[in-house]
Amino acid sequence: MSDLTRLTAHQQAELLATGEVSSVELTRAHLDRIAAVDGAVHAFLHVDEHGAIEAARAADDRLSKGEPASPLDGVPIAVKDVIVTRGLPSTAGSRILEGWVPPYDATVTERLRAGGLPILGKTNMDEFAMGSSTEHSAYGPTHNPWDLDRIPGGSGGGSAAAVAAFEAPLAIGTDTGGSIRQPGAVTGTVGVKPTYGAVSRYGLIALANSLDQAGPVTRTVLDAALLHELIGGHDPRDSTSLTDPVPALVEAVRAGAAGDLSGLRVGVVKELGGEGFQPGVEARFAESVELLRDAGAEVVEVSCPHFEHALAAYYLILPSEASSNLARFDAMRYGLRVTPEGDPSAEDVMRATRDAGFGDEVKRRIILGTYALSSGYYDAYYGQAQKIRTLVQRDFDAAFAEVDVLVSPTSPTTAFPLGDKLSDPISMYRQDIATIPANLAGVPGISVPSGVADEDGLPVGLQVLAPQRADDRLYRVGAAVEALLEERWGGPMLAQAPELEVAR
Amino acid sequence: MPQITRDEVRHLADLARIDLDDAELDRLAPQLEGILDAIASISAVAAEDVPATSHPVPLSNVYREDVVAASLAPEEALSGAPQVEQQRFEVPRILGDEQ
Numbered sequence: 160m161s162d163l164t165r166l167t168a169h170q171q172a173e174l175l176a177t178g179e180v181s182s183v184e185l186t187r188a189h190l191d192r193i194a195a196v197d198g199a200v201h202a203f204l205h206v207d208e209h210g211a212i213e214a215a216r217a218a219d220d221r222l223s224k225g226e227p228a229s230p231l232d233g234v235p236i237a238v239k240d241v242i243v244t245r246g247l248p249s250t251a252g253s254r255i256l257e258g259w260v261p262p263y264d265a266t267v268t269e270r271l272r273a274g275g276l277p278i279l280g281k282t283n284m285d286e287f288a289m290g291s292s293t294e295h296s297a298y299g300p301t302h303n304p305w306d307l308d309r310i311p312g313g314s315g316g317g318s319a320a321a322v323a324a325f326e327a328p329l330a331i332g333t334d335t336g337g338s339i340r341q342p343g344a345v346t347g348t349v350g351v352k353p354t355y356g357a358v359s360r361y362g363l364i365a366l367a368n369s370l371d372q373a374g375p376v377t378r379t380v381l382d383a384a385l386l387h388e389l390i391g392g393h394d395p396r397d398s399t400s401l402t403d404p405v406p407a408l409v410e411a412v413r414a415g416a417a418g419d420l421s422g423l424r425v426g427v428v429k430e431l432g433g434e435g436f437q438p439g440v441e442a443r444f445a446e447s448v449e450l451l452r453d454a455g456a457e458v459v460e461v462s463c464p465h466f467e468h469a470l471a472a473y474y475l476i477l478p479s480e481a482s483s484n485l486a487r488f489d490a491m492r493y494g495l496r497v498t499p500e501g502d503p504s505a506e507d508v509m510r511a512t513r514d515a516g517f518g519d520e521v522k523r524r525i526i527l528g529t530y531a532l533s534s535g536y537y538d539a540y541y542g543q544a545q546k547i548r549t550l551v552q553r554d555f556d557a558a559f560a561e562v563d564v565l566v567s568p569t570s571p572t573t574a575f576p577l578g579d580k581l582s583d584p585i586s587m588y589r590q591d592i593a594t595i596p597a598n599l600a601g602v603p604g605i606s607v608p609s610g611v612a613d614e615d616g617l618p619v620g621l622q623v624l625a626p627q628r629a630d631d632r633l634y635r636v637g638a639a640v641e642a643l644l645e646e647r648w649g650g651p652m653l654a655q656a657p658e659l660e661v662a663r
Numbered sequence: 664m665p666q667i668t669r670d671e672v673r674h675l676a677d678l679a680r681i682d683l684d685d686a687e688l689d690r691l692a693p694q695l696e697g698i699l700d701a702i703a704s705i706s707a708v709a710a711e712d713v714p715a716t717s718h719p720v721p722l723s724n725v726y727r728e729d730v731v732a733a734s735l736a737p738e739e740a741l742s743g744a745p746q747v748e749q750q751r752f753e754v755p756r757i758l759g760d761e762q
Contacts (some may be wrong), residue, residue, distance in 0.1 A: 176725055262739035295716025355719045369718050398725040399718070471702035474674030482679060489680070491754050504759045506680065514682040523691060526672060527698060529679045539706045546709030548716040585701045626718065658713060 166329040168234050168382040175222055175233045182215035182222065182233030186277045189235050194378065195661040198335050200323035202311075203299050204240050205248045206280035211235060214277035221275060229248025229389055229641025232275030236386075237327035239318050240281040240663035241288055242373065243362045244268050246346070247278070251364045252296040252314075255488050255495045255516030261647070264364020267331060274389045278475070279327050282317030286518045287485065287558045288366045291590035294581055295520040300630040303346060305617055305656050310575040312342030312590075317541050318376040319346040324659060325443040329386055335366050336473055337570075338608040339374050344569035344620025345438055347608045347652045349377045351387060352594075354627050355601030356401040358387075359394035367480035368399075372474075380607060380637040380654060381416075382406035386560035403628060408490040411631040415638030418646075423636070426562035430466040431593045436571045439612020443619040444568045447467045447609045451636070452644050461561060463554035466596050468547050471593045474588060475531050475544035481493070485521065490515065515581040523584065552600045559626045562635055569595045569606040569620035597624055605633040607640050618652065669694050 163171065172538035173514030174180040176307040190208050192299065197203050205238040227233070238244060241251045243261035249255040250284040264651040265492055271278065280288060286293035301316040304324040311320040318330035320344030332339035334352035344351025350376045350454040351604070358373045364369060375386035391405040432441060452458050490512035491505070497512040515524070531540040558565055570590055582585040621640060625632040645651055669692045676683045683691065737750050746753035 259743050262735055262742050331734070395670055395727055399720070399722065400722070404677060465708075468705050468708050471705040474698065474702050475705070479740075486680075490745060492752050494745075496745035498755070503755055505757045506753045506759055509680045509757045510677075510682040512685075513680055514687075517681065519687075519691070522676075522683070522687070523694060525681065526675045526691065529675045530667065530671075530699075533675075533678075541708055542704075542715060544707050545715035545717060546713040548719075550709060550715050550725055552716060552719070588698075588701075599719070632724045 162234045164325040166194045167379045168231060168326070168377065169379070171234050171328055171384060172591070176227070178222070182277065183212060185233065186211050186215040186235045186279070189279055189327055190302055191195040196324050196659045197326060198300060198662050199659060200320050200324050200326070201299060201308055202317045202324060202326055203237070203280045204250060204252070204283050204298055204317070207247055209406055210247065211277040211279050212362065213270070214275070216310060218277065219396060226392055226497060227275065229274035231329070231389060233277070234328060235277040235405065236281045237279050237282050237318060237321045237330040238268065238271070239315050239330070239332050240284055241333055241364045242267055242331055243364065244278065244281065245638045247281060247600055249281065249364070250575055251283040251288070253296065253516065253518070253521070255512070256296040257495065259381060259494055263362065266396060267390050268360035268362060270390050270472045276329070282315070282321055282330060284317055285314035286521050287364070287481070288314035288333060288335055289481070289520045289524055291337070291341060291587050293579060295518055297518055300577055303574045305347065309576055309617070312570070312574065313540070314338040315342045315376065317346050317353055319343055319350065322348050322376055322378055323653060323656065328378065328384060330499040331373060331390070331500045332376040333363060333371055333373045333599065335370045336477065336598050337591040339376060339603055340592060340594050340622060341570045342621070343376065343606040345574040345618060347586060347618035347656060349380055349383050349605070351375050351383045351388060351605045352597060352603060352631060353391060353532040353630050354401065354603045356392050356399050357405070357603070357626050357630060359397040359400050361394055363398040365484045368484070370477060370482060378651065380634060380641050381409065385410045389552040401628070406513055406631040408631055408634045411634040415635035416642045418449060418454055418639050418642050420636065420639050420642055422564040423456040423564070424457045425451050425456045426461035427458060427556050428466065428565050428567045429460050429462045430464070431567035434587060435592065436568060437573060437614070439614045440568045440570070440572060441621050442613060444621065446567065447621045447640060454639055454643060461558045462566065463558055463596070465547060465550040465554050469551050469596045469599055470588065470592055472547035472551070472589070473599060474542050474550065478524040478528030479531045480494070480542050482532065488516065495557060496614045520584070548599045551596050551620060555596070555600045555626070557636060563625070564632050565624040567622050568623040569593060573612045573617035576609040593622060601635055603630040604628050605637045607637045609640070609644065610652070613657060667692070667699055
């Protein structure tokens with residue numbers, strides 16, 4: 160059998176269905192690939208060989224009886240370490256949760272297990288999902304499979320790199336300000352942030368509750384749709400979970416893949432381009448827009464004037480929510496406890512533990528949030544940021560009255576060298592300039608590969624945004640762009656990535 | 664131009680229950696000032712009459728039926744605790760020196 164790990168999740172599921180390959184073989188192939196390349200990539204914080212093989216055996220049992228638990232039964236998956244997994248360590252990339260083994264499953268995890276997907280392991284991330292490069296992980300950065308000296312994006316760099324390096328066909332990510340989409344863009348993979356509330360947040364270690372959303376990280380748009388349909392849908396344990404049925408996403412992919420976008424109205428967001436956007440990113444974006452036009456879409460420019468304030472509003476709202484969320488790490492019930500000398504009080508223990516357990520970026524954001532919520536500053540900062548959130552939503556409403564979807568580059572630059580932005584938080588934050596508005600407004604977004612930049616040969620992503628609850632539009636447009644570009648390239652985007660050296 | 668002094672950072676860290684040593688204060692205080700500079704631009708953007716949004720999807724109260732469901736066993740709930748005593752979380756003394 161040729162290399163199974165190069166197949167898409169959908170192709171892998173087909174081989175499982177016909178019995179040509181067993182889930183144990185498939186899962187073993189991915190575990191072997193992890194052993195061969197993850198020393199260099201460092202996409203995983205924890206690999207669960209035993210659990211994955213056990214789950215694969217159970218899948219083979221169901222498949223042999225012709226009773227698959229889901230269309231992806233037996234296809235292995237990697238899970239971002241911010242999603243809790245019963246019996247498997249879940250650190251969220253933080254020292255404060257080092258070695259913590261959750262006693263329960265997140266709803267996403269539960270649905271993956273119920274669907275029969277063997278969980279290969281937990282993927283690396285910026286601590287508590289705070290970052291755009293995975294360099295803020297307490298356990299060391301993940302390396303971009305396209306160039307190991309560069310960042311894989313963040314916070315979900317581990318999930319994106321795992322998929323890009325063929326260590327897993329599928330992964331789960333979470334997106335608070337772009338943490339699924341930006342890593343997708345800089346690793347040449349597909350990432351979807353569903354409508355807020357479309358995927359349960361129960362068991363997702365919260366960064367900012369009003370912004371967080373879990374979603375698929377894959378190599379193809381069809382694989383993303385298959386995974387989204389599996390994990391989406393109402394969950395009574397998350398009171399913000401949408402009660403609507405999951406839209407027909409796989410069907411939307413099939414419709415889009417024919418490459419005909421006649422009748423679709425596309426808006427190019429004027430404010431998401433120009434200054435700060437790398438020339439190679441803008442060139443690939445312009446080509447994608449041409450491609451949409453050639454496919455029959457009507458393309459117009461739209462203005463979203465308040466997007467220029469979205470970044471600032473986000474960096475007040477997020478730290479404010481995070482500073483209250485992370486108060487739960489108090490060294491009393493779970494996680495790290497550092498006990499200072501002498502006869503310390505509980506508060507002394509808390510202070511020492513939080514100093515030792517949190518990294519710099521987490522401390523910066525907790526302090527910033529504490530500041531923004533202080534009396535005297537609340538109205539000027541947090542209050543204003545919430546008003547800007549309203550204005551950003553109104554910009555989206557106005558735009559979607561004119562067009563069906565909006566497009567922009569996903570990230571203003573390609574993958575930058577590791578260490579480049581570590582001492583300059585603001586330039587790191589600017590990575591999220593194009594992805595943040597969607598989180599503020601709760602609308603869904605996808606990033607699909609749109610080629611490599613001329614100046615550095617590194618991947619560029621196209622972002623497509625749709626109105627709340629219209630996630631199916633992302634899949635239709637994403638599938639069309641993917642099909643048309645692959646036809647032009649003569650194969651998938653990742654075929655252009657250099658081969659990783661294999662450890663023996 | 665917003666100001667955030669080293670002393671203020673120390674005070675905020677105290678409110679957030681994080682011990683910061685001098686080296687950390689030296690590093691974090693100027694960074695926080697820089698971040699604040701970059702985001703302070705918004706303080707005059709929205710007019711008085713713009714309503715605040717705290718949540719992206721409008722929701723009214725969400726209720727469920729009051730029925731018994733499975734929950735964690737005590738051993739599971741305590742499984743991650745730094746210290747356990749008689750099926751309870753054991754914590755350091757809760758009164759500080761000043762109380």
